Amino acid sequence: MTPESQDDNPTRAGFAALIGEPNAGKSTLLNQMVGAKVSIVTHKVQTTRARIRGIAMHGPAQIVFVDTPGIFRPRRRLDRSMVAAAWGGASDADVILLLIEAHRGLTDGAQAIIDQLKDLGQGTPVALVINKIDRVKAETLLALSKQLNEAYPFTETFMISAEKGYGCPQLRDWLARAVPAGPWLYPEDQIADLPMRMIAAEITREKLTLRLHEEIPYQLTVETEAWEEKKDGSARVDQVVYVARQGHKGIVLGKGGETVKAVGQAARAELEEFMGRRVHLFLQVRVRENWLNEAERYDEMGLNFKDGDG
Numbered sequence: 001m002t003p004e005s006q007d008d009n010p011t012r013a014g015f016a017a018l019i020g021e022p023n024a025g026k027s028t029l030l031n032q033m034v035g036a037k038v039s040i041v042t043h044k045v046q047t048t049r050a051r052i053r054g055i056a057m058h059g060p061a062q063i064v065f066v067d068t069p070g071i072f073r074p075r076r077r078l079d080r081s082m083v084a085a086a087w088g089g090a091s092d093a094d095v096i097l098l099l100i101e102a103h104r105g106l107t108d109g110a111q112a113i114i115d116q117l118k119d120l121g122q123g124t125p126v127a128l129v130i131n132k133i134d135r136v137k138a139e140t141l142l143a144l145s146k147q148l149n150e151a152y153p154f155t156e157t158f159m160i161s162a163e164k165g166y167g168c169p170q171l172r173d174w175l176a177r178a179v180p181a182g183p184w185l186y187p188e189d190q191i192a193d194l195p196m197r198m199i200a201a202e203i204t205r206e207k208l209t210l211r212l213h214e215e216i217p218y219q220l221t222v223e224t225e226a227w228e229e230k231k232d233g234s235a236r237v238d239q240v241v242y243v244a245r246q247g248h249k250g251i252v253l254g255k256g257g258e259t260v261k262a263v264g265q266a267a268r269a270e271l272e273e274f275m276g277r278r279v280h281l282f283l284q285v286r287v288r289e290n291w292l293n294e295a296e297r298y299d300e301m302g303l304n305f306k307d308g309d310g
């Protein structure tokens with residue numbers, strides 16, 4: 001279908017912001033809607049740093065998702081930048097989806113988000129999306145839905161399991177109608193506008209997160225320094241893992257370099273699958289004690305350094 005052939009069925013397009021507490025399931029929902037892995041999902045909280053977008057096509061509608069970092073109470077500069085990015089994404093959007101975890105209900109954190117929505121959400125439709133319904137009984141859900149709808153005048157309520165896909169078709173149908181009429185914002189075959197370098201860095205960071213202990217992944221960042229297209233169709237990708245302490249470098253490297261080697265192999269395999277061609281991945285580990293306070297690191301993550309001032 002081309003936009004020109006749509007006279008009787010005009011195209012629609014718009015941005016949908018996903019907001020919610022850390023771990024609410026935003027990345028899982030994004031992957032479910034878009035049907036491709038564009039944002040990393042792990043069991044650890046606060047894994048989403050960049051404002052990654054995924055694009056879902058639904059009939060004549062194009063829905064561009066803004067996957068925001070979990071909104072929470074920021075303490076450090078990085079945290080404050082992430083929260084500012086999350087609210088920035090929400091205020092620019094045509095529709096907002098607030099994800100609430102069914103088994104946790106209206107937590108203090110969820111209430112804080114609702115309070116902020118009251119200032120920001122005026123005029124923008126906000127759908128309540130109760131996620132992880134596979135974890136609770138139907139009665140609990142109905143009571144929770146009532147309680148939340150008393151706390152905020154949501155345009156619509158959906159009860160879903162982002163993981164299992166329950167309720168997701170209904171949500172997609174609604175989104176397709178909720179975005180404004182207008183031409184598509186991206187070519188139909190483009191599933192994510194995240195630059196390939198950033199996707200590659202996210203993949204490596206995910207592998208590191210899965211392999212290392214809780215504390216270190218939060219204090220490391222991965223950047224793709226160089227990307228070279230080879231004549232044989234393969235790509236050479238050079239990445240740097242920045243850690244905040246000398247001691248962490250040893251942990252990331254592992255005994256005889258075995259940890260970084262395993263991470264590199266896993267990341268390369270996934271990157272090759274994602275790109276459908278061969279990749280030569282080279283990882284370096286560098287200590288950069290102050291990376292959490294360096295403006296360039298924030299640019300690489302798609303965040304605004306100044307938003308972390310406070």
Ligand SMILES: Nc1nc2c(ncn2[C@@H]2O[C@H](COP(=O)(O)OP(=O)(O)OP(=O)(O)O)[C@@H](O)[C@H]2O)c(=O)[nH]1
Pocket residue numbers: 020021022023024025026027028029040041042043044045046047048068069070071131132133134135160161162163164
């Ligand atoms: N049982 C169940 N678990 C789910 C569901 N959706 C997501 N999860 C799990 O919840 C955890 C968090 O999901 P994510 O998608 O990473 O959450 P997020 O909101 O993107 O998290 P941040 O990036 O930290 O803000 C993962 O372990 C998911 O597998 C669901 O419908 N049911």
